[in-house]
Amino acid sequence: MTARTRRGAWMWAARVGLAVAALVPFYWIATVSLSTPQALYKTPLDYYPNPPALSNFTAVFAVSQFPRNVLNSLVVASLTTLLTLAIGSPAAYALARLTVRRKSAIMALFLGIAIFPAIGMIGPLYVGMARLHLINRYPALVLPYTLLSLPLAVWILTHFFSTLPRSLEDAALVDGCTMTRAFFRIILPLSAPGLLTAAILIFIFAWNEFLFALIMTSTPQSRTVPVALALFAGLHELPWATIAAATVVSVLPVLALVALFQQRIVEGLTSGVER
């Protein structure tokens, strides 16, 4: 073997190792979710489902409120995404393209929200939501999530708008459009890729959030998936195999998003970093 092919072989071994390290925990949770609860206590342990069983999945959906929790998570994450984009994209457009007074103060405000420890906001927000009788209801999560994802959305979209050619608006203005019309008719449709990127990252954040969901909900029917998962063991005394099945179910939407939009996620994470 020449030095060159030997080096290539090592690189490939390292790449496979990388993928395996990322995937082994997934393999194991899938294996446990497809095993019977008894099979997990065999010594030595089998490293594949033996015998394979789907009973854990039926148990998840029969014993608990889990389908309701999945629905809650979907609704909360979707509403958060829509609201954040609705108020965040005009703001980002102004910051990227128009003359903004006190721009640095506005940027500092967004940055401050991004840096402030979320755990400290929960108490006062809980009191506020309780006064408005919103505890255990969707707005109690959608409003804080929108607040927390707004800085990231504005950051990504400001970067995206500033990459669009300025001649677009100029042409629209020459044609007699107002700036407002130019924004809605020309810029917004062209920004679909940027909006999609921001939407995916906001959705993932809202789907995954745990701390606010833990405190703002107190009934099994109002919980989101992460909280339901974390409280599973204590509430139902479920065997590990069933917890694993619930975990697998909650991974599926994220799995689908990553498989479909891998490229967009990478773009979103690296926007503002690339030059």
Place this chain on the structure above:
Amino acid sequence: MSGRGDTRLAAWLLAPSLAFVVVVGAFPVLSQFVLSLWRYNLKFAEERAFVGLGNYAALVRDAVFWRDLWQTTWFTGVSVSLELALGLAAALLLHGMRRGRTAVTASTILPWALPTVVAATMWSLLLNDRIGLVNSVLGRLGLMGEPIVWLGPGLAMVSVIVADVWKTTPFVAIILLAGLKSIPREYYEAANLDGAGRWRSFTGITLPLLKPFIAIAVLFRAMDAFRIFDLIWVLTGGASGTETVSVAIYRTLFRYSELGYGSAMTVSLFFIVFALSLLLIRSMKVASEPR
């Protein structure tokens, strides 16, 4: 094109976001600053009193707070260093790929996209002392006598760091991969012509040009790691030497109902994270200045 109309439109476009941040965000943030100046336990609400900086003075003398601050710093330092080293290795591996890159990149970013609670559940299954995969494999290889209690005293912090590294290394790798892509190929060709080897190219070209990207990745990671809550809450509940400042704030605010003292902890954490980010941004500026 610009002018008064332009400014007015900008104000209208910014108004919804700013109004939202002020209505939903300003009240909770400001109330923490105000509450931190009061002695206020929710269970003895009538005994509340203005104490000025008293809570902060107590915090400075609080041995548990210092222990948690040290544990948080240790967690942040070790996990971010490991994530940087492994993320750089992963980015270099992905960058050199021509075939199969999509599949490997997708499987690499998967852990990052998971709910932290899910990642924590996965790791508590892997590390479970009776039915965990890790102990089973170690046992078969004859490397372990008694089952190892990975989430117990002594090893818990190591386990938490391993789980965090697994989950967030992809983020660092993606940022650094973008950095690698931004380096013009010609630089390497020129270095090659001058007879520079791979290692010389790496230390002379790759690392210096990657510095701003490294700084951004470290900035984002360090800010998140310093405020870590859910991973630890699910894996250990803060036991066995893994309590971080955020977990301590949760305990103080929601178990002990100490609103005043907990708020002082929150404000302190805010300023520490703020100082940390300023420090990192400064080093970022220094790194990206031409030499």
